[in-house]
Amino acid sequence: MNLTDEQLERYSRHIILEQVGATGQEKLLSGKVLIIGAGGLGAPAGLYLAAAGVGTIGVIDSDSVELSNLQRQVIHHTPDVGTPKVESAAAKMRAINPDVTVRTYFDRAGPDNLVSLMSEYDFVIDGTDNFSSKYLINDAAWFARKFFSHAGILRFSGQLITVHPGQSACYRCLFPDPPEPGAVPSCSQAGVLGVLGGVIGTLQATEAIKYLLGEGELLTDALLTYDASSMEFRKVTVRRNPRCRLCGPSPTITSLEQQDQAVCDLSGSCKC
Amino acid sequence: MEITVNGDAVTLDGPLTIARLLVEQKVKMPDMVSVEHNGKILDRAEFETQQVQSGDTVEFLYFMGGGA
Ligand SMILES: [Zn+2]
Numbered sequence: 572m573n574l575t576d577e578q579l580e581r582y583s584r585h586i587i588l589e590q591v592g593a594t595g596q597e598k599l600l601s602g603k604v605l606i607i608g609a610g611g612l613g614a615p616a617g618l619y620l621a622a623a624g625v626g627t628i629g630v631i632d633s634d635s636v637e638l639s640n641l642q643r644q645v646i647h648h649t650p651d652v653g654t655p656k657v658e659s660a661a662a663k664m665r666a667i668n669p670d671v672t673v674r675t676y677f678d679r680a681g682p683d684n685l686v687s688l689m690s691e692y693d694f695v696i697d698g699t700d701n702f703s704s705k706y707l708i709n710d711a712a713w714f715a716r717k718f719f720s721h722a723g724i725l726r727f728s729g730q731l732i733t734v735h736p737g738q739s740a741c742y743r744c745l746f747p748d749p750p751e752p753g754a755v756p757s758c759s760q761a762g763v764l765g766v767l768g769g770v771i772g773t774l775q776a777t778e779a780i781k782y783l784l785g786e787g788e789l790l791t792d793a794l795l796t797y798d799a800s801s802m803e804f805r806k807v808t809v810r811r812n813p814r815c816r817l818c819g820p821s822p823t824i825t826s827l828e829q830q831d832q833a834v835c836d837l838s839g840s841c842k843c
Numbered sequence: 844m845e846i847t848v849n850g851d852a853v854t855l856d857g858p859l860t861i862a863r864l865l866v867e868q869k870v871k872m873p874d875m876v877s878v879e880h881n882g883k884i885l886d887r888a889e890f891e892t893q894q895v896q897s898g899d900t901v902e903f904l905y906f907m908g909g910g911a
Contacts, residue, residue, distance in 0.1 A: 610911025634911075644911070700911030723907025730907055746877045748887045750906050763909050794904060805850055807902050812884045 572597045578670065582624055590786045596624060600670065602783035603627040605692040607680050607708060609656040610634075611768025612722055613698030614646035616776040621664035621671045623780055628664060629692060631676035632656040643765035680704060682827035685711035694779045695719035698772065702749055709734065709742035710827055713817055718782055718789075720775040727764050727799040729771035732790055732809075733778045737818060739791035744812035744819075764799055771797065844897035857897065861890040870903060877904040 574593055585591040602625050606613045609632040620628055636651045636659050651659040657675035664673050689695055695717055697708045712719045713736045721742050722731035734741050781787045794807045816823045844857040848868060855867060865873040878885045879902040885893055
């Protein structure tokens with residue numbers, strides 16, 4: 572790949588970086604990132620990945636833009652209310668950077684489509700809003716052996732971890748038991764500070780970019796937590812759980828269809 | 844005894860169980876917490892039996908399902 576004059580100018584602040592350079596920018600331009608959920612986390616991730624010149628960005632989401640999304644989902648604008656989120660998001664990413672090919676999937680990420688979809692990409696960003704999807708993405712990434720960034724936000728807090736399936740701790744290693752359905756607070760009741768998605772989603776995009784560049788240390792085997800109230804970041808060291816039902820030596824989850832019903836029942840009960 | 848909870852030094856009467864520690868640390872929603880004890884993630888069923896000793900390190904990891 573040879574960068575054009577326009578690309579040399581557009582990406583000049585990347586190219587002068589020792590850790591990126593023209594070679595790194597070419598890696599980004601040939602990189603493929605899948606964003607699952609074009610919401611609070613996916614919105615900033617999509618904007619920054621497009622601006623950075625990640626060549627192919629896939630976005631999957633089955634929702635349309637609602638007025639109550641606009642407090643935090645900065646890729647969607649007021650005139651987009653009622654439009655499928657994937658279309659709204661794609662329009663902004665294309666407007667930021669015509670170098671980027673955006674693939675949209677107006678669909679729900681499910682056990683039937685996720686592994687094959689992930690296999691078309693280099694890195695996956697989990698920007699979903701419920702436990703069911705988060706466990707599903709973790710499991711699908713294991714079967715697809717795909718690096719991904721897991722994240723969650725709630726109230727004034729957020730956290731994220733990058734998973735290298737088979738090598739580093741997975742979401743189930745850390746959270747072996749899904750919360751009881753009755754224990755799950757409704758996120759629409761709990762609320763979330765709008766900027767949290769910006770902080771955490773941008774960190775997820777950072778991990779995707781580092782992965783594509785092959786630069787720096789990924790956030791594997793460490794859960795980074797952020798508390799906006801105290802302005803504290805903490806990196807909690809974790810490790811693979813030998814009892815993990817998915818990635819441990821004696822797995823009980825051997826296919827995506829085996830997702831425990833208790834988790835699936837949570838679907839939609841914790842949307843924010 | 845002195846232990847470390849989420850990075851902070853905490854002085855408590857002990858030893859005590861993880862379940863008791865969750866109460867003493869006033870964890871509001873213990874059902875929404877995963878516990879790492881000395882680097883090992885516990886099963887929920889172990890909360891009632893696992894003892895915390897002086898010098899131990901405990902991390903409460905919170906379920907955060909939000910993202911949209
Ligand atoms: Zn695991």
